[in-house]
Amino acid sequence: MFGEHYRALVRMAALLVGDVATAEAIVQESFVAMHGAWRRLRDSDKALPYLRQCLVNRSRSVLRHRIVIGRNRSKPKPGLPRAERQALPLPEHAVVRALRALPLRQREALVLTYYGGLTEAQAASAMGISPGAVKSHLGRAVEALRAVLGTET
Amino acid sequence: MRTTSEDRDWPGAGSRVPGDGDTEEVLRRALHSAADGIEPTADGLTQIFRRVATPWLVRQVWLLATDCVDLLRLITIWLQPMFARAVSVLTAVAGSVREVFRRFTSQAPIAAPISSRQHRSGTGTSGRCLATTRPAGRGYCGRRDDRDRSAQSDRRKDRILRESKCWQLCARWRGSRHRRSPAVSAKRPHRARPGSDKSCLARNHRRWWQGCYAPPFLRHAMPARSARSVPFRTCDNALRGAHCVPQPEPGSDSHAYPVAFSPASSSSVTSPTPASSRPRGDRGSLTHVASRGRGDEGRERTLREGCRQATERPPTWAHSEGLETPRLWFLPNVISSAGPAGPDGCLMRWPPRPRSVAGITASRVLGYLLAIPPGVLAVGWEA
Numbered sequence: 422m423f424g425e426h427y428r429a430l431v432r433m434a435a436l437l438v439g440d441v442a443t444a445e446a447i448v449q450e451s452f453v454a455m456h457g458a459w460r461r462l463r464d465s466d467k468a469l470p471y472l473r474q475c476l477v478n479r480s481r482s483v484l485r486h487r488i489v490i491g492r493n494r495s496k497p498k499p500g501l502p503r504a505e506r507q508a509l510p511l512p513e514h515a516v517v518r519a520l521r522a523l524p525l526r527q528r529e530a531l532v533l534t535y536y537g538g539l540t541e542a543q544a545a546s547a548m549g550i551s552p553g554a555v556k557s558h559l560g561r562a563v564e565a566l567r568a569v570l571g572t573e574t
Numbered sequence: 575m576r577t578t579s580e581d582r583d584w585p586g587a588g589s590r591v592p593g594d595g596d597t598e599e600v601l602r603r604a605l606h607s608a609a610d611g612i613e614p615t616a617d618g619l620t621q622i623f624r625r626v627a628t629p630w631l632v633r634q635v636w637l638l639a640t641d642c643v644d645l646l647r648l649i650t651i652w653l654q655p656m657f658a659r660a661v662s663v664l665t666a667v668a669g670s671v672r673e674v675f676r677r678f679t680s681q682a683p684i685a686a687p688i689s690s691r692q693h694r695s696g697t698g699t700s701g702r703c704l705a706t707t708r709p710a711g712r713g714y715c716g717r718r719d720d721r722d723r724s725a726q727s728d729r730r731k732d733r734i735l736r737e738s739k740c741w742q743l744c745a746r747w748r749g750s751r752h753r754r755s756p757a758v759s760a761k762r763p764h765r766a767r768p769g770s771d772k773s774c775l776a777r778n779h780r781r782w783w784q785g786c787y788a789p790p791f792l793r794h795a796m797p798a799r800s801a802r803s804v805p806f807r808t809c810d811n812a813l814r815g816a817h818c819v820p821q822p823e824p825g826s827d828s829h830a831y832p833v834a835f836s837p838a839s840s841s842s843v844t845s846p847t848p849a850s851s852r853p854r855g856d857r858g859s860l861t862h863v864a865s866r867g868r869g870d871e872g873r874e875r876t877l878r879e880g881c882r883q884a885t886e887r888p889p890t891w892a893h894s895e896g897l898e899t900p901r902l903w904f905l906p907n908v909i910s911s912a913g914p915a916g917p918d919g920c921l922m923r924w925p926p927r928p929r930s931v932a933g934i935t936a937s938r939v940l941g942y943l944l945a946i947p948p949g950v951l952a953v954g955w956e957a
Binding site for chain 1: 625
């Protein structure tokens with residue numbers, strides 16, 4: 422399972438949190454959590470959804486923590502480069518920038534659906550919301566990305 | 575014509591209109607192109623094994639510690655404006671308190687009645703027991719100092735403050751060397767005011783209080799502020815509580831106030847050398863009277879030779895007010911607790927008699943009965 426899904430999960434987490442190191446930590450913690458909860462998994466087929474759910478929850482925690490940190494962080498001087506921009510290893514792609522500007526739920530729905538290839542039900546299971554809410558978030562995310570990409574192009 | 579998705583009533587359903595499959599495909603390709611270049615490190619499995627091998631408790635404690643550090647940092651950030659405001663408020667309060675304390679403690683202490691305990695504390699041969707004045711208490715000198723400062727010039731005020739600061743530093747241990755133990759003297763020597771070019775006067779003139787002159791009527795009969803028109807000045811040592819002498823005219827000798835204590839001539843006027851300018855060990859030209867222990871010889875000599883009134887009255891407040899106060903200028907070191915013991919009892923009794931009508935009347939009646947001329951018994955206090 423590790424050789425099959427680890428890389429894809431890391432990439433998915435990187436799209437969510439915008440940082441490869443943090444994404445790796447999140448995925449590793451998800452594997453550890455799955456290892457601890459292996460006895461509670463009645464069906465081995467539910468291991469991957471469990472991993473995705475752990476990944477989404479931990480990414481959400483990280484992003485919320487970053488939001489709080491950024492809210493209370495003192496404003497940097499205008500001439501100085503932003504540290505978080507330097508620490509972000511992802512390529513400066515227009516989609517990545519637009520994805521970073523999306524709300525948390527819309528970002529999760531977009532990544533799980535379009536990058537992970539999950540159905541709305543699977544994405545809803547991973548996000549812990551209903552499929553209708555996933556569709557709603559997905560539609561709003563596509564609309565926002567369309568506007569952003571249309572403006573940039 | 576409405577589409578199927580538009581008929582749905584959940585929020586955002588209308589955004590997914592048919593025909594935007596190209597947008598989804600574009601987004602899918604964009605996301606893959608952005609994320610497919612990410613390659614995780616090769617030690618992922620090792621990290622997972624290491625995390626799994628770590629005890630659960632240690633891992634939880636570590637996570638808790640990390641969260642606590644973040645929480646403390648957040649709390650610090652949140653409370654930073656409050657800390658800054660508290661620091662500013664405390665700084666302001668400290669400044670005001672310091673100002674009040676400085677004003678309160680920078681007042682020049684003046685003479686206060688000597689206590690019998692202090693009077694008896696000296697030895698009989700060194701003459702220290704003749705110190706009849708002591709620094710006043712803080713409250714006492716505060717009232718007196720307020721009265722003085724209201725009429726003094728700014729230069730005088732500065733001088734008082736400067737020298738009284740010196741006094742305060744010395745008076746912290748009550749300024750007299752003989753009252754301190756040698757250990758305390760070695761640890762805490764007399765100090766001058768920081769930054770002052772003057773050394774500590776109490777150290778250089780450790781018996782300054784013996785050479786001071788304390789007209790008792792000035793000490794105990796201070797009028798109200800409104801009744802005093804002529805400003806007082808204090809001599810050098812009076813800044814530490816010795817006495818108060820009138821303000822001389824500009825250009826005149828500041829210490830040339832009349833003091834009559836000569837048996838040869840009743841009109842002789844002596845100008846005592848100020849204690850601050852005398853060399854150490856010299857207590858002035860008049861101190862020989864009381865150079866013996868406990869003032870016995872000085873008192874005997876005073877009784878034998880008599881006291882003389884001053885031939886010239888200084889322009890004091892009493893003089894300006896036209897008050898009849900025949901006064902006698904004492905050397906304070908001839909003042910004894912024994913009080914007047916002879917017919918020429920010009921020695922001041924301590925504690926002093928109350929300056930009241932009843933006391934005056936009683937003293938006069940007693941004087942007539944004992945055939946003592948009035949004005950001798952109560953000399954120095956009231957005619």
